[in-house]
Amino acid sequence: MNGRSLNKTLSKLNISGLRYFDSIGSTNDEALAWAADGAADVSLVVADEQTQGRGRLDRTWFTSKGTALAFSLILRPPAALRPHLSRTVGLAALSITDALLKMGLVPCIKWPNDILLGGRKTAGILVETVWAGEDVDSLVIGMGVNILRASTPPAELLKFPATSIEAELGRSPDRELLLRDILLALIAWYPRLGADELIHAWDERLSFRGEQVQVREGNGEFIQGELLGIESDGSLRLRNERDNFVIVRFGDVSLRPLA
Numbered sequence: 001m002n003g004r005s006l007n008k009t010l011s012k013l014n015i016s017g018l019r020y021f022d023s024i025g026s027t028n029d030e031a032l033a034w035a036a037d038g039a040a041d042v043s044l045v046v047a048d049e050q051t052q053g054r055g056r057l058d059r060t061w062f063t064s065k066g067t068a069l070a071f072s073l074i075l076r077p078p079a080a081l082r083p084h085l086s087r088t089v090g091l092a093a094l095s096i097t098d099a100l101l102k103m104g105l106v107p108c109i110k111w112p113n114d115i116l117l118g119g120r121k122t123a124g125i126l127v128e129t130v131w132a133g134e135d136v137d138s139l140v141i142g143m144g145v146n147i148l149r150a151s152t153p154p155a156e157l158l159k160f161p162a163t164s165i166e167a168e169l170g171r172s173p174d175r176e177l178l179l180r181d182i183l184l185a186l187i188a189w190y191p192r193l194g195a196d197e198l199i200h201a202w203d204e205r206l207s208f209r210g211e212q213v214q215v216r217e218g219n220g221e222f223i224q225g226e227l228l229g230i231e232s233d234g235s236l237r238l239r240n241e242r243d244n245f246v247i248v249r250f251g252d253v254s255l256r257p258l259a
Contacts, residue, residue, distance in 0.1 A: 001048050001066070001175055009176040013183055016040035023065065025052035028128055028142040031072035035130045035138040041076040042187070046179070050144075063144060067151035069175055072142040073186065077193065084194040085136060086233045089113050090202040091193055092125045092141045095186035097205050102181055105168060108207040111236050111255055115145075116207055120163035122146050143182070147175050160256075196232075203230040212258040213238070215248050223248060224258070 003020035010018065017040060024030060024047040031045045050063035050070040063070040077085060093109045100107040100117070108116045115123035126142040146152055146164040153162060166172045192198050208227045215223045215236070225238035225246055236248040236255075 001046075006046060006176055006179075009180050010044075010183065013180065014187055015042055015044050015183070017043040019043075019045045021045075021047040023047065023049040023051060026050060026142075027070050027072040028126060028140055031074050031140040031142070032128060032130060035074045035140055039074045039138070041074070041138075042190075043074040044071060044183070045074075046071040064151060067146075067148040069143070069145040069147060069179055069182075071179065072140050073183075075139045075141065075190070076137075077139065081191075081193045082136065084233075085139065086235075087193055087198060087202075088127050088139055088141065089125055090198060090230070090234050091186065091189050092127070092143060094189055094198065094201055094205070095182050096123050096125075096143065096145065098185035098189075099178055099181035100165070103165070103169060103173065103178075105165070107205070109202065109205045110207045111230070112234070114160070117163055117165070117168045119207075120161040122163055122165060122168070145178070145182075147178070148172060199230055199232055199234075202234070206230060208255075208257050213255055214258055215255050217248075 006020055007018060019030065019034065027045045027047050027050060034043060034045065047063070047070045049065035089112055093113070093115060096115050097107040097109060105117055107122070110116050110121070113125040114121050123143065123145040128140045128142070130137040130140065146162065148166045149164050152164050189198060206229060209229065211227055212224065213227045217223065223238065223246055225240040228237040228239055231237055231247060238246045238248065240246050
C-alpha cells in the first residue's frame with residue numbers, strides 16, 4: 001500500500017480529501033486535528049502502520065506494518081441526520097460487514113463496536129466527536145481491520161479471541177480493494193443514517209441474539225439477560241431474569257456471552 005496506488009484505487013469514490021501515512025501514531029488523532037482545522041465531509045486518513053492506535057476504553061489497537069487496515073473517516077452530517085448521530089457506530093459496522101459479505105464471509109456485529117468472524121474479533125470501531133461549544137462540529141470514525149494472520153496480537157494480550165481475514169478466508173485479500181469496498185458501503189449507508197432499514201440491518205447481523213449475555217457498565221456493575229436486539233437509537237435491549245426489558249445505552253460497557 002502507498003499513497004499513489006491508494007489514490008488510484010479510491011479515485012472513483014466521493015472522497016473529499018485523503019491523507020496517507022506510511023507510519024503514524026493514530027489515524028484518529030490525525031483526523032481529529034484535521035477536522036478541527038476544517039476538513040470537509042468524507043475526508044479520509046489512512047496509515048500502513050499505526051504505532052499508538054487505540055480502541056474503546058483506552059485499549060490498544062495493534063496495527064503492525066503491512067498487515068492490517070487502519071483508517072479514520074471524517075463526517076460532517078447535515079442537519080437532517082444530526083438527530084441520529086448515536087447510530088454512527090452502526091453505520092460503520094454495517095459498512096465493514098457489507099464488505100466482508102461481498103468476500104463470501106459471514107460477519108457478525110458484537111455490540112457496540114466489534115466485528116466478529118467465526119466468533120472471533122476481526123475489526124473494531126472507535127467513534128470520536130469534535131465539538132463546537134455544545135454542538136457537534138464533526139465526527140471521526142476510526143476503523144481497524146485484521147487482514148493478515150500477522151495482524152492478530154498474541155493471545156496473552158487479548159481480552160477477547162481474535163482472528164484475521166486471511167485466517168478465515170484461507171487467502172490474503174487486497175487491502176486497498178477491501179478499503180474501497182468498506183468506503184463504498186459507508187457512502188451508500190450514510191444518507192440512510194436515520195432510516196429504519198439501517199437499524200433493521202444492524203439488528204439482523206447482531207452477535208449473540210437470543211443468548212444470555214453479561215454487560216459490564218462503566219461503574220463496574222453487571223447487567224445480565226437475554227440479548228433481544230437493537231433499539232432505534234442504537235442502544236441494546238435485554239430481557240433480565242425477572243422478565244423485564246433492560247436498555248443498555250452507549251458508554252463504557254463491555255459485553256460478553258455467558259458460557
